[in-house]
Amino acid sequence: MRAAPPAFHIxxxxxxxxxxLDCKYCFFLSKEMLYPGSRFRMADELLDTYIQQLLEAHQVPEVTIAWQGGEPTLMGLDFFKRSVEYVEKYKRPDQRVAHTMQTNGTKLDDEWCAFFKENDFLIGLSVDGPQEMHDAYRVNKGxxxxxxxxxxxxxYLRKHEVEFNILCTVHAANADHPLEVYRFxxxxxxxQFIQFIPIVERATEQLLPLVNMGWSEKSGVERPLYVQQGN
Structure with missing residues (x-):
């Protein structure tokens, strides 16, 4: 029987x-249609069980509790206040727990960011570059x-001195402007930290010659190079 891993990330x-939001490239846009009748909200009993079992399963002193979506702030601030309370209830004396959240940032205000600061949340903010590039795909329901x-x-994050990083999706509107995006x-x-998620074609060994031919025809344009680690 395989032993359980001492640490893992969920x-x-x-x-x-x-x-x-209704981002044009999102693979989640129609997922709710697959589960008719679902509430799409984590119940409080499940939150309690999740935190308890997550902390119990880790055999290392450092544990990260990470929230993503969809948009997690739609759960409301009280949900995350309870999550912190459950952490304090169940963590072992030797455990240090880090809280993180990936958000589109549109629902943040003083109350949210004061809570993040008080509980040392690391916030991942989804931004796709300067306004023209960001707004090309990251749009609201209208x-x-x-x-x-x-x-x-x-x-608001800056006002409350909340630690944040940037998550940027690489797409047709910003892929040709890597330096402009990076400097922005x-x-x-x-x-201080930037993560890129490409949703453009990956250049394989077979495709790389075609990619090079394409770039040779684009004089005066920055050539972005995205290096993927692993498969």
């Missing part, structure tokens, strides 16, 4: 696929760009 999605709302959320995150947003 991304919990308490709202399932539910989100307040099809309008969300850049200004996200920047408003970032202002570094210089204008003050990001």
């Amino acid at each position: 991304l919990a999605k308490p709202t399932g696929a539910i989100c307040n 099809g309008e760009g969300t850049f200004n709302q996200v920047m408003g959320g970032l202002d 995150f570094r210089d204008e947003l003050g990001a």
Whole structure:
């Protein structure tokens, strides 16, 4: 019988696929249709059980509780206050627990960010670059760009000195502008850590010659290079 791993990482999605945005590239947009009648909300009893079992299963002193979506802030602040209470209830004396959340940032305000600061949350903020690039795909239910709302959320994070990083999706609107995107995150947003998720074609050994031919025809354009680790 295989022994349980001493540590592992789980991304919990308490709202399932539910989100307040309608990003054009999102693979979750129609997922709710697959589960008719589902509430798409983690019940409090399940939250209690999840936190308890997650902490019990880790045989290492450092545990990360990570929330993602959909959009996790749609659960409401009280849900995450309870999650912190359950952590304090169930963690062992030798355990140190880190809290993280990936969010689109549109629902953040003083109350949310004061809570994040008080409980040392690390926030991943989804931004796809400067406004024109971001708004090309990250739109609300009315099809309008969300850049200004996200920047408003970032202002609250800064105001309360909440640690944050940036998650950027690489797509048709920003793939040809890597330096502009990077400098925007570094210089204008003050990001210390940036993660990129490509949803563009991956260049395999067979396709690389075609890619090179294509770039040879694009004089004066920055050539982005994205290196993938693993398969």
